[in-house]
Amino acid sequence: MKRTGRTAATRLGILLTALTMLFTSWTVVHAERAAALDPTTGYLMAHFTGESANGEQIYFSHSGDGLNWTDLNHGAPVLLSTVGTRGVRDPALIRSPQGDRYWIIATDLRIASGTSWADAANRGSTSLVVWESTDLVTWSAPRLLNVAGAITGAGNAWAPEAVHDPASGDYVVYWATNSPRDGVTKHRIHYVRTRDFRTFSAPRIYIERSGSQGIIDTQIVESPNNAGGYRYYRASADGQITIEASQSILGAWTKLGDLSHMGISNGATGGNVVEGPMWMKFNGRDEWALWLDQYATGRGYMPITSTNLGSTRNFRAGPAYDLGGTRKRHGSVLALTTAESTRVLSEWGGDNTPLSRIQSFNHPDRYVRHQDFDVRIDANVSPFQDSQFRLSPGLAGGSGYVSVQSVNHPGYYLRHKNFDLVLERDDGTAAFRADATFRQVPGLADASWTSFQSYNYPDRHLRHYAYRLRLDPAATDIDRRDATFRLTG
Known part of the structure; x- marks a missing residue:
């Protein structure tokens, strides 16, 4: 009986310990998820500035309202590429669903080194440059991710983006590669899947336009409340700025239209010729800005806004904005919690941070x-x-x-x-x-x-x-x- 009692007590102790560990584990995971779900109150833009000596590097800007921006690090780059071409363009900021990890992926390209656009498109890097962080402040050394190396005749890997896929729990990384297929050489959007931005699946075609029309600069934004009738919207530069919608990232996409009715195109119909569409959801409300780089006139980014992405006719131009002192070229915007903003501003500050x-x-x-x-x-x-x-x-x-x-x-x-x-x-x-x-x-x-x-x-x-x-x-x-x-x- 005594042995049985001790055994029962031991089993009870093991059970209580297991329950305690389970509860503790749940509490930690719950706390991490709660932290990730803190309200977002600010914005961080990652971008490059142009083809100057240091222009093709990673720059940060911060905003409290999404329209008026302050250059961080006094307008100097916050990250430098020391790999590949030693230059980067088109950076994308990615945040894990738990808010415990961040990545920057960017085009491995430095036109300022004397590379021609023809060489860059046809004989350029097939790798992306990746940085990783746990706090948006301390970043790993850059590394190369050769996503397009397995594509026959691949000439480049441009304008990368990534989005977390809740259906599979991994990330879909997509970018434009110029390569021959069915007798036509042009830019198509390819994708791979990854969980760690180190290993990835074989590349597959994601978006291809008909005939000789190429496509680059695709960016996806999520509408968690299905505002406009869809969960995901994407904007692409394909002669127009084409807007499409879908209920899933790798599912069927519906073309909603383009911006030609606003006198905006990617060159096919003239007007204000733009590229690098960059989505931003305003914090606390169902309203979006689509930033467009007016590269043809050198005027930089301008926003158009919408409270219903279900139709391109709902976009409106004209909100007042201020992009700060540096020229912003193709990048991405990440909504920040108050804690994240505090860390970023403490590290790089705004225009009042003392320099010596x-x-x-x-x-x-x-x-x-x-x-x-x-x-x-x-x-x-x-x-x-x-x-x-x-x-x-x-x-x-x-x-x-x-x-x-x-x-x-x-x-x-x-x-x-x-x-x-x-x-x-x-x-x-x-x-x-x-x-x-x-x-x-x-x-x-x-x-x-x-x-x-x-x-x-x-x-x-x-x-x-x-x-x-x-x-x-x-x-x-x-x-x-x-x-x-x-x-x-």
Whole structure:
């Protein structure tokens, strides 16, 4: 009996433990889902700016109302591609249903490097560039996803998008590839399925227009309340800006019309010639904006709006808007919760986030700048952003220590290597953190200025020598003057 009692007690204990674990697991999952369902109160736009030296990279802008936008990171890119062509266009922002993971996928293309459009379309990259994050702030290194490599004769992979498919629990990634089929070479929309943006299914054709008409720049938006009669709507550039609707992502789609009645086309009927349709649902109401890039006139994005997507005749032009200081080219908009907005704005801020230039004490016309990832002092710095930095709490050390991050190469810091100063990406190692950390101390030549003492070599300070920055002892009066700087706006 005693053995039986102990056995019964043990079984009861196991059962209670199992129930506790089950309840705890349910609570955690429920909490994650609840967090994902927090009301959205702001917007984040990922975009590129054009074919300038740094224009084909990832830029962020933020808005509280969806119409008036503030450039983040002072209009400098927040992510740089170091893979493939080393340039990106057409970024798409993807958020997991649980709100615990985010991805950016983008076209691997850099026209600014001298690539022609013909080469890019016919002999370009068949890969997409992917970044991954758990908080919208800290992003992985970029990686390539060769989605179009298995397509016969594929010349490129352009304008990628992704949408979560609740029917299968994975993501449908779709993009345009120029390739021959049935005797016709043109752009068609292909898709693959993935759960992790690392492995994926074989590519299949998603959308093909008749004859020689190509199609690119397709983007899908979901209407959870089936406003207009459908769950999903997509806009595509195919000579017109064609709007289609469906109840499922990979099901049958119904053509609703185009925007030619508004004097808007993708070139087939002239008028205001646009591309890069970009959907945005307004927070808290069943109203949508479709942003259109007026590339033919160089005027950038404009919005048209609708409260009923079931007919293209319901679109209206004319809401007042302000896109901020940078030109916005083909991108995407993600609705943000208050917590997400707070994280993004805390990291990259708006126009009021302080930036610093570091002025030389004994060569006051010269400022610290990076050039080809080396660090020096120069006058008349061009591009100007090479001399702009953000001082953040030290990657190593405690109070009083700082690290110096580049504005136009986000994630890259000044660090010493063999006592030479270079600009390098944070690799997450303790050695990097130590090499990239300095203590701000009163200027060695003038206490009203600033000197930077090394964290891991405290007997050495930043100084310029032959206009190049080094880490050296400050033994002489000249050394101390070379090691003195002033932070300016």
